[in-house]
Amino acid sequence: MAISSTITTALASLQAQLTAAAPLESASHSTIVALQLNLDNLVISTQSALTATSILDTYVAPTDPISIIPGILQLTTAATDAANLSLMSGSVGRVNHNLDQL
Numbered sequence: 001m002a003i004s005s006t007i008t009t010a011l012a013s014l015q016a017q018l019t020a021a022a023p024l025e026s027a028s029h030s031t032i033v034a035l036q037l038n039l040d041n042l043v044i045s046t047q048s049a050l051t052a053t054s055i056l057d058t059y060v061a062p063t064d065p066i067s068i069i070p071g072i073l074q075l076t077t078a079a080t081d082a083a084n085l086s087l088m089s090g091s092v093g094r095v096n097h098n099l100d101q102l
Helices: 005-021 029-051 065-100
Strands: none
Touching: 005 029, 005 065, 029 065
């Protein structure tokens, strides 16, 4: 499982949009709504990536001891990516919730 370029691009775009809209207290209603819609889409994308079948679901260890190490390294990378996606999803959801309070 790798974090897709679509998700990283959307995250970078949202960061730029939030920076451009600062200070958010004085941002227009349409700007806030556009940010919320983009945040919703990013949450959906990260949740879809997290629930998609990955090596974490399908890995079967080979019987050859030398082949096990690369497989474990792939699992470690996939688990790290899944943890990062999960944190990103929570953070983006929290930002969206905070925008509701403006």
